[in-house]
Amino acid sequence: MKSSLRYNPQEIEKKWREKWAADHIYEVREDDSRPKFYALTMFPYTSGDLHIGHWYAMAPSDVHARFKRMQGYNVLHPMGFDAFGLPAENTAISHGIHPYIWTMENIENMRRQLKSIGAIYDWNREVISCLPEYYKWTQWFFLKLYQAGLAYRGEAPVNWCPRCQTVLANEQVIGEGFCERCGAAVTKRDLEQWFFRITKYADELLDHSRIDWPERIEIMQKNWIGKSTGAEIAFGLEHKGVDAKEMRVFTTRADTIFGVTFFVLAPEHPLVPQLTTPEHKAEVEEYIFQTQRQTEFERTAVEKEKGGVFLGSYVINKLNGELVPIWIADYVLPGYGTGAVMGVPAHDQRDFEFAKKFELPIRVVIAPPDWAGEELESAYTESGTMVNSGQFDGLSSEQGVEAVCDYLQAKGWGKRAITYRLRDWLISRQRYWGAPIPIVYCDKCGIVPVPEKDLPVLLPPDAEFKPTGESPLKYCESFVNTTCPQCSSPARRETDTMDTFMCSSWYFLRYTSPEVDNNAFDDGKLKYWMPVDLYTGGAEHATMHLLYARFFVKAIRDMGLVDFDEPFVRLFNQGTIVYRGEKMSKSKGNVVTPDEYVAELGADAVRAYIMFIGPWEQGGEWSDSGIVGMSRWLNRVWNLVMADYSSKEIDPKVERELSRVTHKTIRKVTGDMERFRFNTMLAALMEFTNYLGWLWEEGVVSVLAWREAITNLLLLLAPTAPHLAEELWARVGHPYSIHNQSWPKWDEELTKEEEVTLVVQVNGKLRDKVTVPVSITEAEAKELALSRERVKAYVGDKEIGRILYVPRRLVNIVVG
RNA sequence: GCCGAAGUGGCGGAAUGGUAGACGCGGCAGUCUCAAAAACUGUUGAGGGGCAACCUUCGUGUCGGUUCGAGUCCGACCUUCGGCACCA
Numbered sequence: 049m050k051s052s053l054r055y056n057p058q059e060i061e062k063k064w065r066e067k068w069a070a071d072h073i074y075e076v077r078e079d080d081s082r083p084k085f086y087a088l089t090m091f092p093y094t095s096g097d098l099h100i101g102h103w104y105a106m107a108p109s110d111v112h113a114r115f116k117r118m119q120g121y122n123v124l125h126p127m128g129f130d131a132f133g134l135p136a137e138n139t140a141i142s143h144g145i146h147p148y149i150w151t152m153e154n155i156e157n158m159r160r161q162l163k164s165i166g167a168i169y170d171w172n173r174e175v176i177s178c179l180p181e182y183y184k185w186t187q188w189f190f191l192k193l194y195q196a197g198l199a200y201r202g203e204a205p206v207n208w209c210p211r212c213q214t215v216l217a218n219e220q221v222i223g224e225g226f227c228e229r230c231g232a233a234v235t236k237r238d239l240e241q242w243f244f245r246i247t248k249y250a251d252e253l254l255d256h257s258r259i260d261w262p263e264r265i266e267i268m269q270k271n272w273i274g275k276s277t278g279a280e281i282a283f284g285l286e287h288k289g290v291d292a293k294e295m296r297v298f299t300t301r302a303d304t305i306f307g308v309t310f311f312v313l314a315p316e317h318p319l320v321p322q323l324t325t326p327e328h329k330a331e332v333e334e335y336i337f338q339t340q341r342q343t344e345f346e347r348t349a350v351e352k353e354k355g356g357v358f359l360g361s362y363v364i365n366k367l368n369g370e371l372v373p374i375w376i377a378d379y380v381l382p383g384y385g386t387g388a389v390m391g392v393p394a395h396d397q398r399d400f401e402f403a404k405k406f407e408l409p410i411r412v413v414i415a416p417p418d419w420a421g422e423e424l425e426s427a428y429t430e431s432g433t434m435v436n437s438g439q440f441d442g443l444s445s446e447q448g449v450e451a452v453c454d455y456l457q458a459k460g461w462g463k464r465a466i467t468y469r470l471r472d473w474l475i476s477r478q479r480y481w482g483a484p485i486p487i488v489y490c491d492k493c494g495i496v497p498v499p500e501k502d503l504p505v506l507l508p509p510d511a512e513f514k515p516t517g518e519s520p521l522k523y524c525e526s527f528v529n530t531t532c533p534q535c536s537s538p539a540r541r542e543t544d545t546m547d548t549f550m551c552s553s554w555y556f557l558r559y560t561s562p563e564v565d566n567n568a569f570d571d572g573k574l575k576y577w578m579p580v581d582l583y584t585g586g587a588e589h590a591t592m593h594l595l596y597a598r599f600f601v602k603a604i605r606d607m608g609l610v611d612f613d614e615p616f617v618r619l620f621n622q623g624t625i626v627y628r629g630e631k632m633s634k635s636k637g638n639v640v641t642p643d644e645y646v647a648e649l650g651a652d653a654v655r656a657y658i659m660f661i662g663p664w665e666q667g668g669e670w671s672d673s674g675i676v677g678m679s680r681w682l683n684r685v686w687n688l689v690m691a692d693y694s695s696k697e698i699d700p701k702v703e704r705e706l707s708r709v710t711h712k713t714i715r716k717v718t719g720d721m722e723r724f725r726f727n728t729m730l731a732a733l734m735e736f737t738n739y740l741g742w743l744w745e746e747g748v749v750s751v752l753a754w755r756e757a758i759t760n761l762l763l764l765l766a767p768t769a770p771h772l773a774e775e776l777w778a779r780v781g782h783p784y785s786i787h788n789q790s791w792p793k794w795d796e797e798l799t800k801e802e803e804v805t806l807v808v809q810v811n812g813k814l815r816d817k818v819t820v821p822v823s824i825t826e827a828e829a830k831e832l833a834l835s836r837e838r839v840k841a842y843v844g845d846k847e848i849g850r851i852l853y854v855p856r857r858l859v860n861i862v863v864g
Numbered sequence: 865g866c867c868g869a870a871g872u873g874g875c876g877g878a879a880u881g882g883u884a885g886a887c888g889c890g891g892c893a894g895u896c897u898c899a900a901a902a903a904c905u906g907u908u909g910a911g912g913g914g915c916a917a918c919c920u921u922c923g924u925g926u927c928g929g930u931u932c933g934a935g936u937c938c939g940a941c942c943u944u945c946g947g948c949a950c951c952a
Contacts, residue, residue, distance in 0.1 A: 223947095264868055264947085271867075271948055278952085299952060312952090347950090354950085379950045389952045398950050469951055590947080660888070662877060666870085674876070677888050683903085728878070731887035738887090807883050812933040814883060852932055858882055862932050 055686035057650025061771040065166060073785060074168040076124050078576045085121035086577050087113040088556055088616075090585030090593075091128045091175075095135060096154040098161040100640040100658065100670055101632050104625040107655040108664050108726055109584045110167035114767035115721045117168065118791040124577055126559040127162060127169040129155050131178035132548045134212055134229055137481040140513040147481040148509070151178055161643065166651045166770050168787075175558045177551035182558065183483040184504035185568040186551050189604070190486055191497050198245045198603055199475075201495065205316065205382060206474055208237040213515045214478045215241060217547060218471045219272070219592045228592075236340070242485060242544065243472040246599045250275065250468045252613075253598055261619040262665075268590040274469025276300050279453050281390065281462040283311060283372065284364035290322050295363055298385030298467050301395060302456070303448030306437040307413035309403065310391035311363050311372045312356065315339045316382040323374055325360030332357050332376065339378045347378050354379060354402045366461050367452075368438065377402065385467050393427065400427035413437050414445055473596065475547040480511050480520040482545030490532035490539040499533050505541070519543040552593050553600035556580055556615060574610065583616035586624070594619070620724060623667025625658070632670075640670050652769035653679040659726035659768065682772055685737055685765065689758055689776045691744060699748040706749050707798050709739055710757050714794040717764045726768075733764060755780070763792050807858040808833045810842040826853045833859040 068074060078084075089109045092102055106127075113125040136147035155176060162169065175182055193199040207216040211232035220228040227234055246253075250273050256266045278300035285294050297311075313320055315336045324332045335357045339347065356377030363372050372390075379398055380389050393403035393410040403410050412424065414432040431445035440448055456462035476485060484505040486498035498505055508527040511520040521527050521543035532539040554568070560577040561570035594616075601615045624631055627638045645654050657678040661668035713736045720729035740757060743749060758780060766773040766786045777786035801822055806829060808816040816838040820829065830851050833839055839861065846863040853859050 267868065268947060274948095274951065276951070297952075301952080377950095379952090381951070384951050392952090396952070398952080401950095467951080587946080660876085666877095668876065671876070671889070674889055680903085681888085727876090728887080731878075734887055805883075809882080809933070812882090812931090817883070850932065852882095854882060858933090860882080860932055 055683050055772070057652060057682075057771065058647065060775040061164075061166065061651055064771045064774050065163065068785075068787075071785075073787065074170055075172060076122065076170045078573060079122045082120060082122040084577060085113075085116045085123045085582070086580045087116065087123055087125045087582045088559075088580045088584070089125075089127070090583075090589070091130050091552070091555060092158065093130045093133060093135075094151050094154040094158065096157065097639075097641060098158055099632050100627070100642055101625050103165065103642050103654060104658050104667070105585060105622055106162070106167065107165055108622065108659050108724070109582075110165060110169075111655065111659065111726065111767045112582070112721065112724065114168055114770065114787065115791065117787070118763070118766065118789060120790065123168070124170070124173075124559065125168050126173045126175075127167070127171075128173075128175035128555060128559065129158070129177065130548065130552055130555075131155065131176050132183075132482045132545075132551055134214075134479060134481070137479055137513060140481075141515060146509070147513075148178070151481075164643070164646050164651055165655065173559050173562050175555055175562050177483075177548070177555060178481070180504045180506055181565065183551070185558070186483045186546065186554070187486040187498070187503050187505060188500060188568060189554060189600075190483075190546065190550070191500060191503075192607055192609070193244060193603060194487075194497055196603065196607055198248065199242060200245065201240060201242055202472075203238060203240040204243075204474075205236045206239050206241055207234045208239075209234055212479075213517045215239060215474060215476065217474045217549075217592075219473075219595065220547075241474050242476040242487075242542075243474055244599070244603075246473045246596070247468060247470055249599050249602050250470050252602055253470075253595065259614050259617055259619070261616075262587075262621055265587060265590045265594065265619060265621065269595055272470065272591040272595065276467045276469075278302065278465060278467070279449075279456065279462055280386065280465040281305065281456060282366065283390070284366055286364070287323060287361055290319065292319065295319070295388055296386045296462070297388045297390045298465060299390060301392065301445075301449070302452040302462075303434060303437075303440075303443075303445045304392040304395045304413055305365070305367055305390070305452055306434075306440070307392040307394050307411050308365050308370075308372055308390045309393060309409045309411055310375055310399075312375045312377045312380045312389050312391055312402070313359075314380040314382040314387040315376045315378055317376070317387050320359065320376055323359050323361045328358060328360040332359060335376065342378070354398065354405055356402060356406070358406075366459070367455075373408075375402075375406075383471060384469065394424055395427055395429055397427040397429065400424075411436060414448075473547075473599070475550055476544035477547055478517060478519045478544055480507070480513060480545065482548060483551065484521065484545055485542040487542040488530055488532060488539045489542065490535060490537060492537055493532055493534045493539075496532055496534050496539070502533065507545075519545065521545070549593055549596050553597045554604075556583075556597075557610075578610065579612045579614060580616045582618045582620065584620045584622060587621040620665070622664050623662075625661075625667050625670055627670045629669070645675060649675060649679040650682070650771070652772045653682055656682065656730060656768050660730045662727055664724045664726055681734055681737070682769060684741070685761070685769075686772065686776065688737060688740055688744065689762070689780060693744060693751060693754045694747060695750055695754070696747040698750055699746075701802075702743070702746070702748045703750065703753050704802070706743060706753055706757055708801065709736065710760050711794040711796075711798040714760060714764065714792050715796075715799060718791070718794070721767070730768065733761070733768075736761060736764075760792050762786060763789055801856075804856045806833070806856075808836060808839055809858060809860040810839060811862060812860060815839055815842050822856060826855070829853055829859055833861060 087109065089106055113123050117123040131151050136151050139145055139150050140147050190199060207221050209216055209227040209232055211230045212227060216227060221234050222228045225234050254270055254273055254275060278298060279302040280296050280298055282294040282296050285292055354377060356375045359374045359376060361374050363374055365372050391399045393399040394412045395414055413434060413436045414428060415435045416428045416432050434440045434443045434448045440451055443451055453464050484507060486503060486505045488496045488498060490496050508524050511524045513520055528540050528543060530539055530541050557569045557574060561573040564570045597615050601610060604610055605613060627640050630636055630638055632639045642654055653675060657675040660678060713732055716732040717729050762773050762777050770787060774786050778784060803819050804822055806818050806820050807814060808818060816836050818832060830853060843861060843863050849862040849864055851861050
């Protein structure tokens with residue numbers, strides 16, 4: 049089977065891409081006559097080059113989007129660039145290239161690479177987050193959040209990356225206390241910063257019932273938000289020089305309140321200096337100094353031995369009137385709960401270790417089963433029966449929590465409370481390359497938001513890039529000096545810029561109408577397209593981008609700007625592509641660039657190969673030799689379609705078989721497309737071509753039947769190998785374009801077999817196979833099985849017990 | 865420590881509780897060629913037997929269990945990878 053013209057991907061891919069662009073066939077507009085489908089892939093950061101990892105995110109999602117398109121959906125599948133961020137500025141510092149120049153050159157290159165994929169991106173809808181026409185609206189949203197009371201300025205101990213020279217949000221500190229971006233160890237600093245009140249939406253963010261997301265991501269978000277239900281309990285305070293008459297703790301175990309033998313504050317707690325008695329002052333100050341020197345990771349390392357010091361003062365446990373010594377210890381975190389805990393060593397492992405080390409009493413108040421008053425070897429943290437707890441003795445832990453809470457509430461000594469691990473989102477960055485925060489500081493008026501009509505607050509092009517730990521904008525006088533929008537007196541601009549996750553929290557809205565310049569988006573178009581039906585991208589964004597974007601949408605929904613609750617109805621996370629056993633990265637020097645493979649084997653081969661590696665959600669290892677196999681297969685498809693088919697003697701049985709194979713293939717490919725099982729989809733198409741190759745040699749079906757099979761093959765191949773399919777579609781004489789055709793449908797009737805291979809087992813072991821018509825009855829099948837020579841040999845003269853029959857599958861003879 | 869995912873040929877992987885290893889890579893043999901590459905065809909889990917077509921035993925991380933029958937279900941464990949981790 050040789051054809052005179054060889055498959056030449058370089059030539060045909062260029063030709064069709066140009067024609068598709070010239071004909072605008074992938075441009076999308078709102079159309080009420082078809083169901084819409086918004087298929088979004090996370091937009092890439094403008095790092096400079098697209099590697100195979102990017103293709104792994106983009107090519108399969110394009111294949112799926114093309115599939116939906118052929119199924120009759122009006123598909124929006126846009127692309128853009130996440131263009132603000134630290135690498136651009138770091139390059140400016142190290143190489144003297146302006147971030148804008150660097151970024152726009154990178155975009156130029158990446159756009160070229162993206163186009164080589166052959167995707168259905170409508171480039172009229174491209175968004176670039178670092179351009180004023182985009183970040184004007186990022187700033188506008190900031191003002192909206194500010195007006196809604198969701199953006200505020202506050203002082204807090206914040207994460208500081210010494211290498212990036214900026215603060216980071218909690219979500220951007222990963223693993224054992226490292227910067228998400230550069231990997232440096234993060235430290236804490238007390239700074240006044242801008243925050244978004246994401247904690248206001250903590251409960252709603254815990255609710256994933258309205259979205260179809262991988263369970264694993266939902267769990268990660270739930271863990272991150274970390275909701276704890278318990279009580280806030282007041283301990284009495286009588287200390288000269290301290291006005292407060294009580295201090296509160298948060299606990300999930302109100303039932304253990306009678307077991308409190310000490311009280312621990314975070315070293316940062318504001319009352320610590322006043323509660324320290326003179327004779328403990330030196331020791332306390334030394335301990336606080338040591339605590340502050342530690343990184344977050346060192347401080348929270350689980351293995352670390354408990355440390356702490358006594359302040360010399362006491363609180364009163366109001367339930368039993370006991371005096372309880374106040375300590376400070378670094379295992380108590382300033383940002384969680386009230387920054388104070390009650391020490392119940394008998395029923396909390398940390399408190400237990402602390403008490404052992406400092407020889408504090410350990411009092412059992414929850415009796416373990418079969419407890420006879422002996423000392424505990426470790427904390428008993430399970431439920432049990434309350435003992436040594438006054439009027440609460442005899443209650444179970446569960447009853448005890450309720451009873452103690454009721455009692456506290458009645459006495460006014462406490463209340464039921466909920467605490468979250470989630471912190472407010474810290475969004476200010478001491479860097480240049482981001483959207484300026486649209487705020488002005490006036491000596492008379494204080495914090496003044498920039499009026500909407502004055503947006504955008506433009507980044508000055510002439511700032512100096514030095515890693516000083518402060519925003520370069522701070523030293524740019526033309527930027528800083530302004531007048532107060534309220535009173536017109538001289539004022540200073542905010543010089544911090546916004547976290548780039550702010551830009552990516554709304555870009556999916558902008559794709560619906562990127563052309564509008566008097567609003568962030570067009571209401572009608574937004575209503576048509578949103579929410580996103582399918583969002584695909586990496587799982588590493590679980591507690592960052594994906595959480596922020598959900599918060600953002602809920603916040604603007606409450607402002608009445610949108611009318612949906614969730615931005616992304618369905619989420620799918622593709623796996624990671626690795627090379628030489630490691631995730632691709634420039635620093636490891638194992639980046640595989642798609643360009644050379646595209647140049648040599650064609651984009652279609654690269655698209656198909658990365659989908660063939662394995663299930664999309666699992667990722668896999670890139671293999672140079674593997675892709676050759678894919679290229680070979682596409683060549684075989686070419687040769688098969690291009691070869692002249694002539695029929696010899698027609699065999700009706702084979703014609704029926706061809707129809708059956710075709711319809712089964714359509715069914716398999718359709719199902720696999722829907723489930724993102726592209727690897728098995730391709731295997732099915734390969735099997736189909738292998739079968740057609742055999743059939744071509746045989747020549748026992750009519751020319752018409754042959755052509756129909758080829759037509760279906762091309763349609764099924766079109767999403768995966770759009771260029772090749774288009775070329776062959778034209779060459780076999782079909783009208784342009786294959787990408788405007790309908791997805792083939794299968795007829796279930798035609799997939800039914802005429803004959804099946806029955807497996808014959810004796811005691812569950814395969815002993816024989818026999819081909820039978822599907823119409824065979826159970827009795828006939830059993831009789832046939834028993835009559836087989838091979839079966840007789842295994843049965844011998846043993847007694848025959850049950851005979852199991854699974855229609856169309858097997859007969860299993862059980863012998864004694 | 866807790867939560868989640870995964871362990872199948874030389875490799876990537878496939879298998880509604882019913883023929884384990886589809887499909888592909890690699891290997892081997894062959895066709896073509898002066899030769900090589902490319903392409904194409906055949907073959908390829910391991911062990912044992914047979915001149916042969918074939919026959920046979922073992923085999924899906926480990927150990928148990930359920931079942932006529934387990935890669936698949938249940939229990940316990942081991943390993944790898946991801947996430948969280950002094951959160952009161």
